[in-house]
Amino acid sequence: MTSQLLTIEGLHVSYSTREGAIPAVADVSLSLQQGESVGLVGESGCGKTTVALAIMRYLGANGRIVGGRILFKGRDLLQFRPKMLRQVRGAEIAMVYQEPTTALNPSLTIGTQLREVLHYHRRAHKPEATERIAQMLADVRLAEADHVMAAYPHQLSGGQQQRVVIAMALLLQPSLLLLDEPTTALDVTIAAGIVELIKAVRQKFGTSMLYISHDLGRVMEVCDRVYVMYAGQVIESGSTAQVFNAPRHPYTRGLLRAISLPGVQKQTRPLQAMRGQPPEPSQRLVGCAFGPRCDAFQPGLCDAGKLPLSDVGDASARHHVRCVRWQDIDTLDTPSATPPPTSVAPGLEILRVAALRKYYPLPRRGRQERYAGRTSPLPLRRARARLSRSWGNPVLGNPPWRRWW
Numbered sequence: 001m002t003s004q005l006l007t008i009e010g011l012h013v014s015y016s017t018r019e020g021a022i023p024a025v026a027d028v029s030l031s032l033q034q035g036e037s038v039g040l041v042g043e044s045g046c047g048k049t050t051v052a053l054a055i056m057r058y059l060g061a062n063g064r065i066v067g068g069r070i071l072f073k074g075r076d077l078l079q080f081r082p083k084m085l086r087q088v089r090g091a092e093i094a095m096v097y098q099e100p101t102t103a104l105n106p107s108l109t110i111g112t113q114l115r116e117v118l119h120y121h122r123r124a125h126k127p128e129a130t131e132r133i134a135q136m137l138a139d140v141r142l143a144e145a146d147h148v149m150a151a152y153p154h155q156l157s158g159g160q161q162q163r164v165v166i167a168m169a170l171l172l173q174p175s176l177l178l179l180d181e182p183t184t185a186l187d188v189t190i191a192a193g194i195v196e197l198i199k200a201v202r203q204k205f206g207t208s209m210l211y212i213s214h215d216l217g218r219v220m221e222v223c224d225r226v227y228v229m230y231a232g233q234v235i236e237s238g239s240t241a242q243v244f245n246a247p248r249h250p251y252t253r254g255l256l257r258a259i260s261l262p263g264v265q266k267q268t269r270p271l272q273a274m275r276g277q278p279p280e281p282s283q284r285l286v287g288c289a290f291g292p293r294c295d296a297f298q299p300g301l302c303d304a305g306k307l308p309l310s311d312v313g314d315a316s317a318r319h320h321v322r323c324v325r326w327q328d329i330d331t332l333d334t335p336s337a338t339p340p341p342t343s344v345a346p347g348l349e350i351l352r353v354a355a356l357r358k359y360y361p362l363p364r365r366g367r368q369e370r371y372a373g374r375t376s377p378l379p380l381r382r383a384r385a386r387l388s389r390s391w392g393n394p395v396l397g398n399p400p401w402r403r404w405w
């Protein structure tokens with residue numbers, strides 16, 4: 001039987017800037033049950049990352065939760081003191097960031113950064129921690145654990161770095177994993193490998209996941225349910241099958257028309273870009289924020305005031321939509337068929353690469369260990385420790401960019 005793990009009720013988050021307060025999240029409610037994988041999708045700037053950072057309470061100096069509640073295992077996270085929050089982060093809720101390069105400390109070896117997590121939360125000694133880390137690196141399918149532990153982040157590829165960040169997030173077997181666009185910074189084949197890994201991790205550890213992405217195809221693969229966000233609000237939610245097979249909001253339909261779906265030919269279903277851009281948070285309109293981009297906009301109805309979330313079908317179906325015309329959408333929404341693109345004849349060759357080779361020499365083992373800090377001189381070790389303190393650790397808290405903003 002499943003039980004409620006995370007409940008967010010009416011969350012409002014605002015960033016203060018020189019131009020005034022930016023209402024980045026304006027009324028988000030969502031829930032996630034034990035073992036469930038839930039997607040949060042929407043275009044850039046709609047507030048997805050802000051929701052995840054609000055759950056972690058990592059909003060930085062200018063971010064503030066101005067309304068709502070976040071209940072984790074029935075406890076209100078907004079009432080937690082800093083010490084309690086530090087205990088929850090990493091151990092119970094962990095986050096994987098979009099850009100693994102910025103999530104890892106460039107001045108410390110992977111082994112040191114992973115051991116730090118086990119030492120802080122479990123007071124684990126080095127041999128015990130090293131054994132646990134080697135196992136976890138194998139679980140995220142990173143071969144040669146010794147080599148990875150001795151390496152600095154820049155000595156690993158983007159895909160390997162993201163596997164390390166996932167391993168770090170899973171080290172303490174948290175109940176909830178927040179994945180913020182974990183594949184966006186990676187190329188397509190590496191990204192596919194990371195998605196496979198995320199599915200395998202879910203099966204092996206039963207971890208609940210909030211999977212944030214603007215890539216609906218990935219969400220379809222990974223998630224049981226999905227929340228679609230637009231301009232800081234949830235505008236549609238339901239099971240993955242409901243939202244993808246029978247979307248009710250014109251925005252969700254627009255998103256789906258703009259992506260290629262598995263097994264569907266581009267010639268029979270040409271991709272269609274959505275017109276316009278999401279509004280800036282400071283320039284949102286009264287009524288439906290999607291109005292200026294919506295073909296079904298009706299003056300006096302869509303711009304009359306705050307829009308409620310309506311049940312599609314009965315309440316037990318848990319399919320909700322924030323659109324006053326959702327019942328008419330099927331008859332109104334007839335996208336014009338774009339003709340398939342005609343092929344273009346190739347022109348003159350402008351670049352040729354022939355038999356290119358590039359090698360990176362690996363440092364010899366002894367040198368690597370010296371770099372890893374075992375025999376480095378004291379001033380160097382002190383400088384590294386200072387840098388480590390100012391950089392932070394993505395699982396233990398204070399990721400660097402939040403401190404610098």
Ligand SMILES: Nc1ncnc2c1ncn2[C@@H]1O[C@H](COP(=O)(O)OP(=O)(O)O)[C@@H](O)[C@H]1O
Pocket residue numbers: 015016017022024042043044045046047048049050051060062063280281405
């Ligand atoms: N630290 C910040 N200070 C000011 N504005 C911010 C900050 N972080 C995010 N924003 C603004 O909040 C809105 C939502 O951002 P974000 O949550 O990052 O969206 P998403 O993850 O969906 O791309 C955007 O308009 C963004 O510019």
Ligand code: SF4
Pocket residue numbers: 249250251288289290291292294295296297298302307322323324325326
């Ligand atoms: S409320 Fe009106 S403007 Fe908004 S999505 Fe629905 S039909 Fe379009």
Ligand SMILES: [Mg+2]
Pocket residue numbers: 048049050181
């Ligand atoms: Mg984001």
